[in-house]
Amino acid sequence: MLLVVGGVAAGLSAAARARRLDPRLEITVLEKGPVISYGACGLPYLVEGRVRDPRQLIVYTPEYFRQERRIDVRTGAHVVAVSHPRREVQLASGERLRYDRLVLATGARCDTSGVAGAEQPHVFTLHTLGDAERMRAFLRDRRPKTAAVVGAGYIGVEAADALRRHGLRVTLLERGSNVLLRDDPAFTAAVRKQLEDHGVELRCGAAVDSVDALAADMVVLSIGFRPNVELAAQAGAEIGRTGAVGTDDRMETSVRGIFAAGDCAEVRHLVTGRPTWIPLGTTANKTGRVAGANAAGGAPERFPGVVGTSIVGIFGRAFATTGLSQSEARREGFSPVAARIDAPSRPRYYNGSTTTVELVADRQTARLLGGSVIGDDGAAGRIDVIAAALQARMRLDDFESLDLAYSPPFSPVWDPLLIAAQQLRKQF
């Protein structure tokens, strides 16, 4: 019997993969919430109104899993305890279920306990479908004029964008000096300019400990994101230094037979070589798949790790990062050099717009360590090229000679990535 706790990206990927590898395995997924398999990444667009119906974000239903995959998916099934010696979980209802292998895909949560007044009706988090629906109803029924968004990670920035598009006056408050979890002042300056050009005020160095200090009709708290590790800890699994569940490259925890995947789990950072916690949907799907495969038995499957790639749209412009910024690289013990350039995304005669690229490499080895791309078009493809180079541990000279596509509707003859690489070369 394979038990999976959590019925979103990681949990359902695990269950589906296990079923594919073992048609006879008994598989049950336990989800405490009312829905499964929804794309949380679409929530800001539901708030914005681009996605009109919450049902559009739901990919599969429990009935689908039951009928098409023979996987028993139970909603409203809150696991409150695990006893690994007995190989048993207990639900809030008191029911106990036995397992041979367990996949913990319990995700993460917004911990707003550090902010007084967070339980008021005009205060929101944006983490679940229910959160987004509540926010939509508030916008429709109360017609707020001003909003304060606390925390300038990507969810806060996306929430600010969505609320501004509803016509609210939006202030984005960030405790640190940088945004989007990137220690990079130039990147932050570019984000600030884009926000301010579209009427969102960004205040860095603004620690918020009480909602009542904020003069706003509505407040969004996108802070205190924490992995849900309680069940894993109770089962005796090691919690890593990042605070998430420690795993090996088979996504198994330190307790044999218990796997962890998605936002609750650590993975290896392929640039630093160290465990990291970067909770993202893309990693949740992949680690879930690997955990499910290994929990089902058979040939081992491995998840090598991540390089920390992310991309956010802010009023139509993409802000993308991967690997390490220059200061992050320095903190990790590298001796980084960096080059930052502006270049056209396409030939000017074909409506090219300015793309900003930064590349970071190690002075000693010339190995690429990270990069960022900001642009109105082509940014996703470009950050993916840098991400692939990081994963392949590529050196600057190899990167400089990459055979990238060129045709005026898509790119210039010298791609901004190659121009950045040439500039970086001059620093060696």
Ligand SMILES: Cc1cc2nc3c(=O)[nH]c(=O)nc-3n(C[C@H](O)[C@H](O)[C@H](O)COP(=O)(O)OP(=O)(O)OC[C@H]3O[C@@H](n4cnc5c(N)ncnc54)[C@H](O)[C@@H]3O)c2cc1C
């Ligand atoms: C607003 C927003 C935008 C995002 N945008 C992006 C994006 O653009 N790109 C990207 O890569 N990622 C994005 N993400 C992140 C992505 O959605 C998550 O990384 C992904 O959902 C994690 O999947 P998961 O299955 O690990 O965890 P979750 O989706 O959190 O699912 C965990 C599930 O486990 C259940 N659970 C927890 N504890 C128990 C228990 N004890 N018993 C039973 N059930 C339990 C929870 O109810 C939950 O449904 C976004 C997230 C949000 C909130």
